């Protein structure tokens with residue numbers, strides 16, 4: 269049974285006040301709070317189990333290796349992949365760069381096309397801009413519908429015989445629409461195109477089955493799913509990982525090298541994990557996935573959907589609010605208050621103890637599409653409540669932010 273009050277008790281951050289008020293945290297697309305089990309697991313590594321991995325014939329090292337292996341297996345189970353298809357990175361950004369520089373840089377040539385959308389986060393744009401510059405490949409943008417959706421029809425219209433990669437977020441962090449990823453991979457594979465998914469806003473909110481989606485690569489970050497910062501995942505199909513080159517080289521990823529410069533790399537995933545791993549992060553990630561699995565991703569998805577629906581229905585009644593992604597499926601609402609600059613409103617909401625995001629949310633090409641310089645973004649997690657939404661709704665009705673901030 270999903271019980272939000274019980275769930276909230278597990279998060280120490282709910283004891284914290286902001287501006288002397290009850291903290292209402294609606295910036296979960298940026299990062300999430302961590303349950304005590306995650307914090308304890310990280311602590312356990314530093315207090316009781318510190319050692320490096322793969323480098324010692326003693327119990328401490330053996331235990332660390334065991335946890336790393338278990339975590340890799342758990343992540344694999346969580347997204348229905350094989351253990352050896354899970355690579356530990358520092359986060360989504362690093363994962364996408366790894367594919368761009370490990371795969372794109374070696375397999376793209378001048379004239380090939382990489383397809384993106386205008387709604388992508390900087391992390392899924394700038395690595396591809398760089399790869400295009402290095403290889404001579406071309407970047408093309410798949411047009412969005414006037415609501416901001418990516419449709420299979422527009423994918424088909426944009427693909428040409430030169431398209432080699434489609435790199436898209438399964439859910440973008442501003443508009444929050446789910447893309448028809450299964451249709452896209454089916455079509456793309458019929459044309460020998462690789463589909464590289466940014467799952468930063470998808471995996472934390474929806475049961476993910478990479479086999480069913482048939483996606484070639486998928487990146488996500490632990491910190492957006494109740495895990496620690498500095499640890500993320502790149503999933504890649506085994507056959508592609510075997511072809512891919514390492515982005516980083518060094519210790520832990522090679523089998524041998526000699527004075528004649530002969531080098532033999534380890535097999536994936538270790539081939540892509542040069543240097544000491546974020547071991548504490550892996551300990552935390554393990555506890556985070558266990559926590560999510562215990563609640564159940566279906567329960568999480570359903571509850572967050574209800575939260576969004578509740579908030580949208582209340583926000584719609586406020587004539588001063590313009591919502592930019594009314595029909596989105598992900599628990600994200602992007603909006604503005606008429607005649608109020610987004611950052612001013614976010615600062616005012618802070619005075620009421622409410623944390624929301626304002627600005628361009630790292631999706632800087634979306635300005636032209638939305639025709640606004642900045643927006644407010646509320647993003648929910650399964651620990652949020654309708655009472656918290658009511659606090660936001662009441663604060664949004666107030667229009668005295670100038671008095672609060674400029675009369676001092």
Ligand SMILES: Cc1ncc(COP(=O)(O)O)c(C=O)c1O
Pocket residue numbers: 297298358359360361362389391392437439440441466468469489
């Ligand atoms: C859609 C999307 N992609 C990529 C990222 C980058 O994630 P990270 O900073 O964890 O690497 C984010 C972060 O907000 C995101 O929302």
